Amino acid sequence: MLTMADKEATVYIVDVGASMGERHHGRSETDLDWALRYVWDKITSTVATGRKTATLGVVGLRTDDTTNELDSEEGYAHISVIQPISQILMPDLRSLRSALVPSSTNSGDAISALVIAIQMISTYCKKLKYRRKIILLTDARGSMETEDIDEITKKINEDNIELVILGVDFDDPEYGVKEEDKDPRKAQNEETLKSLTETCDGVFGTLQQAVDELGIPRIKSVRPVPSYKGQLTLGDPEKYDSAMSIDVERYPRTMVAKPPSASQFVTASNPADGDASIQSSATMAGSSDLGPSAGQAALTSVRNARTYQIEDSEAPGGKRDVDRDDLAKGYEYGRTAVHISETDENITKLETMASFDIIGFVPKDKYERYMHMSTTCIVIAQRTNDKAQMALSSLIHALWELESYAVARLVTKDDKSPLIVLLAPSIEADYECLLDVQLPFAEDVRSYRFPPLDRVQTVSGKVLTEHRNIPTRELQDAMDTYVDSMDLSTFGRDDEGNPAEFMPIEDTFSPVLHRIDQCVRWRAVHPAEPIPPPYEILTRFSRPPDDLVEQASDPLRDLIKIADVKKVSPRQKGRKRARDRTKPLSGLDVDELLGREKRTKISPENAVPEFKQMLETTEDLGAIQDASKQMSVIIENLIRHSVGDSGYGRAIEALNAMREELTALEEPTLYNDFVRSLKNKLLKGDLGGDRRDMWWEIRRNRVGLVDKKLSSRSEVSEEEAAQFYTSR
Known part of the structure; x- marks a missing residue:
């Protein structure tokens, strides 16, 4: 496993011979493009780290030209150093893409290319500590000179170089790949390369497996950083000799992995x-x-700049810029702000010292899992401290045997806010530790109460166990059977074919994180080509497996039958003239019993209720238009005859009702036409003089045009609706 301090020097040898430009075995891409999928994935992963110590070089095999330090010697023709060993940046990445194309020759020795790569690593790394690696990708269709292969093997082992050879259509019985009618030269070269990797204790494989495994996300190794180093105490060691004190360290166990953020x-x-x-x-x-x-x-x-302004009637524009140093902190208190000066700022801080104190214990069965407030951390004894390790082990085993948890107060650093954490024992085959999670304070708990699902309590206090809202025993059993048939905990299979968990945590990857990473790496190499679909491993858990759905189909049919589930006919497309009306429990039509007639005229004294009632009792477009016209006249009269702003409130109420009702009836055009006309009359003074204050009320209450976002029937865009509120 790599650590942050490891230095790396990797050389990729890419075969670009003419034979690599061919397509084989029904593949839609050339052998070179197929091999480059692996190369780009590895190189872009290295580039993404941004580490200067992660260096790499690229050597082209069977190139048209010859560019290497041994080009004057025999056997090193048609080998080119395309990229010397260095940190790769984006320009280098894209220049590599233009250089790695099929050549017009099949001449070039893969063994000689290995010698060039070994020399590059030796020259660059010298005797320094590096993780050295050579990756060769070839179809093994060129000629190879094997006279000095023993010396090459010796040099690879002496320099501790890891050798990886991946071949196009190389045979791999374990992976199920075998090329029929293989060319004799290729077969011989495969054996030579395989023998070489075995002697060097390297990796020899088929490119098919390497490409198939590209979709498996690579989990980034993170160096553990302690969040607390100090003593775990039970009691006060300064006052009592019997108090317990153990030197411990605290590290994160789980932490949310966030996708890379985009910069502007x-x-x-x-x-x-x-x-x-x-x-x-x-x-x-x-x-x-x-x-x-x-x-x-x-x-x-993009550089961000922040300015602070205060109101100043004498300054241009009524506001004046001030420096941040001139500002004072204040706490909102009602509708005012309480000023806290810098000298008194310590009053608002709770002075604390770093500590980790056990304050009590709780039985395991009394703790509710919903109390978890944070990610999980582990607490271990101080390393190289045998006494602390023995003491912590005793505490862990005591909690385990008593089936109890410890509750502790934690302050990770001086002047940090104190936390209450729960300590749970964890005993594995190779290590022991305490797991801790943050517990809520009283203010953190939301005590919402909801009605029970297994009984109904009437207004009189009577408890009913049989009710139309309570499932019957038959329905409950059917639901239990259906849920059991969809169980994922044993639906998977292990290597031996035994039932196993279908979604183990180590195989469940974050789709968002790795999809963004996939897209960024693809776009870095292919700036104009379409983004490929996400890897199957990222989407396979986004839907239930087909076999499980088939397995649960019979229980689902039984559940539908017992629950009497009926398909609701889809809503008819078009304008919804009629709306569902609330009916009393008796089912009687109150309007019909009282002999009420359908309203055809709206009175100004009771405009809003009568307007709504008129729309509820009609489905005719002409009647809706008539009601809207009457309401328009009433609103204009309210404004025209208003003394000052006395009638503006009623006008706004009527406007809002008209807007909501016509939007619900999918007739926004009627309202939009009226409100446009109303704006023109207000700004021109046609409604009893200067009524600009009414226009300001319309803007403040946001009762302007109905846009497409609010109603799909509207022809007004969001930009046009926003522009409407201007005074033009």
Whole structure:
């Protein structure tokens, strides 16, 4: 496993011979493009780390030209060093893409290419500590000279170089790959390369397996960082000799893995300017080949600036800029702010000292899992402290045997807020520890009460166990059977074919995190090509397995039959003139009993209720238009005859009712036409003089145009609706 301090030097040898430009065994891409899928995945993963110590080089095998330090010697022709060992940046990545294309020759020795790669690593790494690796990708259709292979093997072992050879259509019985009618030369070369890797204790495999495994996300190794180092105490060691004190360390056990965040960049008009000093990796060293002429515009990071303003009637615009140092902190208290000066700021802070104190114990069966407030951490004894390890082990075993948890107060650093955590014992075959999770304070608990599901309590206090809202025993049994048939805990199979968990945590990857990573790495190499679909391993748990659905089909049919589930006919497309009306429990039509007639006229004194009643009792478009016209006249009269702003409130109420009702009836055009006309009359003074205050009320209450977002029947865009509120 790599650590953050490891230095890496990797050389990729990519066979670009003419035979690699061919397609075999029904593949839609050439052998070279197929092999490059593996190369790009590995290189982009290295680039993404951004580590200067993660270096790599690329050697082209069977190239048209010859560019290497041994080109004057026999046997090293048609081998080119495309990328010397160094940290790879974005410009290097895209220049590699243009260089790795099929050549017009099949001449070039893979064994000689290995010698070039070994020399590159020896020259770059010298005697320093590096993790050295050579990866060869070839179809083994070229000639090979094996005279010095023993010396090469010796050098690889002496320099501790890891050798990986992946071949196009190489035979691998264990993976189920065998090429029929294989070319004799290729078969002989395969045996030579396989023998070489076995002697070097390297890896020899078929490219098919390597490409198939690209979709498996690689979990990033994270160096553990302690969140607390100190003593775990029970009692006060300064006051009591019998108090317990153990030197411990606390580390995260689970932590949310977040996807990479995007930064904001703009296209720089002149990258040479001094203001464009901060650039993305696309404009770093070597970007001269990737300038605008190559389709790669220089990018400059966006710098954010924040200003603070206060109201000042004498300043231009009524506001004046102030420095942040001139601001004072205040706490909102009702509708005012309480000022806290810097000298008194310590009053608001709770002075604490780093500590980890056990304050009590709780039986295991009394703790509710919903009390978890955080991710999980582990507490272990101080390393190299045998006394602390023995003491903590005793505490862990005591909690385990008594089936209890400990409750502790934790302050990770001085002046940090105290936390209450639960300590649970964990005993595994190879280690012991305490697991801790944060517990809530009283203010953190939301005590919502909901009605029970297994009984109904009437207004009189009587408890009913049989009710139309309570499932019968037959229905409950049918639901239990259906849930059991969808059980995933034993639906999977292990290597021996025995029942196992279908979704083990180690095989369940975050789709968002790895999908973003996949897209970023693809776009880095293919700036113009479409993004490929997500890997199957990221989406396979987004739906139940087909076999499980088939297994649960019979219990589901029984459940549907017992529950009397009926299909609701789809809502008819078109405008919904009629709306469901609330009916009394008796089922009687109150309007019909009282002999009420359908309303045809709206009175100004009771406009809103009568407008709603008129729309509820009609399905005719003409009647809806008539009601809208009457309401429009009433609203205009309320404004026209208003003394000051006395009638504006009723007008706004009527406008809001008209807007809501016509939107619900999918007739937003009637309202939009009226409110446009109303705006023109208000701004022109046609409703009893200057009524601009009424227009301000319309803007404040947001009763303007109905846009497409609010109603699909509207022809008004969101931009047009926002523009409507201006006074133009």
